[in-house]
Amino acid sequence: MRADVLVLGAGIVGVSVAVHLAQRGRQVVLIDRQAPGRATSYGNAGLIQREGVLPRAFPQDWRAILNYARNASTDMHFHPSALPTLAPFLARYWWHSLPERYRKTVISYATLIEHSVSEHAPLIAAADAGHLVGKNGWLSLFMSPEGRDKAFAEAEWIESEFGIAHARLSGAELRNREPGVTADFAGALHWRDPWTVRDPGGLVAAYAAYFEKLGGRFITGDALRLEATADGWRLGDVSAREAVIALGPWAGDLTRRLGYRLPLGIKRGYHMHFAPDAQQPLRHWMLDTEGGYLMAPMAMGLRLATGAEFARRDAPATPVQVERAERTARTRFAFGARLDEKPWLGARPMTPDMLPVIGPAPRHEKLWFAFGHAHHGLTLGPATGRLIAEMVTGQAPYIDPAPFSARRFGRS
Missing domain, CATH: 3.30.9.10 (D-Amino Acid Oxidase, subunit A, domain 2)
Known part of the structure; x- marks a missing residue:
């Protein structure tokens, strides 16, 4: 099977990335060991936290x-x-x-969470999940x-x-x-x-069903088997020009295998x-x-x-x-x-600075990161999906992605 993009991870972030790429005409294969929305995205508190501009900091008292x-x-x-x-x-x-570093985090974080409700709204409507x-x-x-x-x-x-x-x-x-x-x-x-959200896992499943209506494909597979090829990426029998790692708490397993030492x-x-x-x-x-x-x-x-x-x-x-x-x-x-x-x-x-990792992998062509959302994965899934899709397809990003780049961690 050949595709334009492999999206690894079928939680709220990965499914949102897959939807946004499919909406932009990309042929996308979404891969996970479980059905969409059955891991971390199933068990959260069911809040799209537009008010959550202050990420949870380590106590200073x-x-x-x-x-x-x-x-x-x-x-x-x-x-x-x-x-x-x-x-x-x-x-x-x-x-x-x-305090001084946290203030900088809040300023950057606000630019993304500002779009939490507004980016969920069209997906909820398109997925008939109201x-x-x-x-x-x-x-x-x-x-x-x-x-x-x-x-x-x-x-x-x-x-x-x-x-x-x-x-x-x-x-x-x-x-x-x-x-x-x-x-x-x-x-x-x-x-x-x-x-x-009265059923967070159900919402992710609804978004995934909408993704398949757009022509996307979901398959069961082990993301740790991802391999670089001469013209892109391959996982088992599926290959693509580009890949997005949206594996939530398992992202570190794959990024370490690829040579990264991100502080996750x-x-x-x-x-x-x-x-x-x-x-x-x-x-x-x-x-x-x-x-x-x-x-x-x-x-x-x-x-x-x-x-x-x-x-x-x-x-x-x-x-x-x-x-x-x-x-x-x-x-x-x-x-x-x-x-x-x-x-x-x-x-x-x-991540230790409370900002997710969103953007290109520093040392690999056509590899993208979308993970590290802490308590706000459900909140920020569609906003992250749009940002990644715009970067992958060469569109102007709707917000500045620089604060979320993996390069902020230096030689990671």
């Missing part, structure tokens, strides 16, 4: 760092045995999170007045700087809106511009589904900020999603965050029994 070092929080957990391996990456992550998407935003909830007031002030700044709408809710207004909230929260922040890290995350309360089902996506977990009313049940776990990607599951979150959530929300036999575990790919 030593009191917070010491608290995390106790390894007893819900929003962060680590495997002590993995720390010697993880320490160099975490040190770079901390360094890039220092039934999977809500447009009512989501809520951050606060138990303490101090946490509430700090978040309200930050939201005012975000709205003034980036034009992202929000509304403040008192504890009483929150309970009126969501009777299934049983705790006495001090207030809530309603982010009004983001969209929600992993944040693992868990979720568990619960039966909604029959009388008071939760209707909004709600982040318990101090509790460190998110409640999302999805098609398959009420999804409780955890924060970050720092561990080796393929280490055995340690779902202590789910246990901690469930204990807290049952004192604050009305919901029923577990629906899953065990918690789902996935891995998020990230």
Whole structure:
């Protein structure tokens, strides 16, 4: 089989890249070991986070760092045995999170996330996936007045700087809106511009079906078998002039085999589904900020999603965050029994400067990178797909791709 482009990885980023290339007339083969949307893209929190202009930085407050070092929080957990391996990456992550460097990251990040909702919208329409998407935003909830007031002030700044709408809710207004909230929260922040996805894996599958309607092909295969040829790239019986690596947390496996040493890290995350309360089902996506977990009313049940776990990607599951979150959530929300036999575990790919890697491979012709989106893979998939497709086809990029280039890491 001969194609113009091989796209390796059928998560939200890879599928979006494939769609945008197919829309521009390229013959594209999409390759993954699993069906589209069945790995990391299946298990996320289902948020298209237009408001997420501030990527998650490494804490700079030593009191917070010491608290995390106790390894007893819900929003962060680590495997002590993995720390010697993880320490160099975490040190770079901390360094890039220092205020002056972080400000530069935010400026660059905003140029991409600005297009998150607007780039999803045409794909949702073309894929006939509107039934999977809500447009009512989501809520951050606060138990303490101090946490509430700090978040309200930050939201005012975000709205003034980036034009992202929000509304403040008192504890009483929150309970009126969501009777299934049983705790006495001090207030809530309603982010009004983001969209929600009630079945993230289903959305990716819908985009993939649209890709096939455009003439694209999906095949099952092992991306690590990619080989350079005299006139392009080959994987098994499929060859093409160009290839795009969009393998999420597995991108490092292939890039290392090709001779790159990119500083890629992993944040693992868990979720568990619960039966909604029959009388008071939760209707909004709600982040318990101090509790460190998110409640999302999805098609398959009420999804409780955890924060970050720092561990080796393929280490055995340690779902202590789910246990901690469930204990807290049952004192604050009305919901029923577990629906899953065990918690789902996935891995998020990230870079130490919190920016994804998007653009040409520094040392290989006709090879492109599209990975490292951390918590915002679902959010930034279509925006990344458009940017890669424009570069591959020689169009003028709709934003400056330079901040996302792999060359920023030097001789990687």
